[in-house]
Amino acid sequence: MSLLPTTSIARIADYDGQAVTLAGWVYNKTEKGRLIFILLRDGSGTIQCVIFKKNVAEETFAAARELTQESSCRITGMVRADERAASGYELDVQEIEVVHLTHDYPIAPKEHGIEFLMEHRHLWVRSSRQHALLRIRAEVMAAAQEWLNSQGFVRFDTPILTGTAAEGTSDLFATPYFDLGNAYLAQTGQLYVEAGMMAFGKVYTFGPTFRAEKSKTRRHLTEFWMLEPEVAFATHEDNLVLQEQMLSAIVQRVLSTCVRELEVLERDTTALQRVQPPFPRITYDAALDLIREHHTEVEGCRVLEWGEDFGAPHETLIATKFDKPVFVERFPTSLKAFYMQPDPARPEVVLCADLIAPEGYGELIGGSQRIHDATLLEQRIRDFGLNVEDYQWYLDLRRYGSVPHSGFGIGLERTVAWICNTHHIRETIPFPRMLYRLYP
């Protein structure tokens, strides 16, 4: 066998005219008698390998003939630029080493139903479209963290097992926890990240969060990833600027580093190129006016009274009125979490904002300035019917060097779904957890 070091397909252009060894899996194969084409993928890309019977040893041609879809192999050959090749290069094969011969790979190169594909998610992730989506997910995660790090943020990991419901709202997954009763899977790192903020100034937590709600839509998972930055001394205004800068940086980086993936997904990138600060802002009150004026344009979109929350149709309607993500700020206090700071000019609303994505992907970000006064915070905990004893540590943050501060949470899967323009967020995470999906 060849002694050449293994080369990645992504770097094949560097080896034009040279012999290389590639290691990967057969993505597709076409036999034409004495000529065989093998489309090889190695995770970094795909390349067509060409085998002419008269140009190779008998055992090499025989090996090429027996290769099936998703068989693993090492292929040695000469890299040759070719205009007929989709990637611009082909490999003229000299040797083939079959590593493992696959029989009856379930996912054929044809249309499949979603149930079948979800049941084979562990194999489906090899397919080009899924590969592109998950590659962009990884890039969004890296872009977000590297941008925050460059701005002086420190990653501060918050617990997944918690003793109480953080916000006291949504349904939580419970699990027995030794002699301490139930533990709950975190629905947010919000409260804990505030402790980190008081220690490091600018922090973020990034990890899976869990909601036991029986949501059954294309925008919901029971396990999803959330990135939650928190900044000391930051006002509501500072918070919005941070959000639009971070999201713009993420989108622009994906545009520059994931060109091939966006092509695979057939994403119209002109809409993404517009994602630059500043983003439009409207108040909750202005949003109600907008809904009143245009509600007939979206099915199921009824006029709302002041104090009612938006439904999915309302968010869709608002999104259609702007060509960038749009902030809706200053919601009625009763609609939001207990820890949000009242607007000093209008105590009936809080200094918060939801960022609604264009193209009907719903709320990407929810953020707010937090209450920094211990007395007010304790009062709000009681008003919301929560147990003050559970929040003593959280109140401590306001008793020892309290400062105004703000933060937000951005849903990773919704962000990726929007950037990729994919219909359902279940394709933006390797193994989606949903109401009726716990396997594989």
Add this chain to the structure above:
RNA sequence: UCCCCGAUAGCUCAACGGUAGAGCGGCUGACUGUUAAUCAGUAGGUUCCAGGUUCGAAUCCUGGUCGGGGAGCCA
């Protein structure tokens, strides 16, 4: 939790109360430019489960299971 829809070959589907079918995939063969190749041949069935109606049920009825789309809730 509520509303709507579905389950037939490995996959995607047809058969609409009267013999269980096609395409793709698999296998065999032909082919030196295919890339969801083409052509010929071939194998492949507990029609989701349990009852019921009927001379006869994939088809109609009842219950269940599993799944899909949406709402609410949320990110």
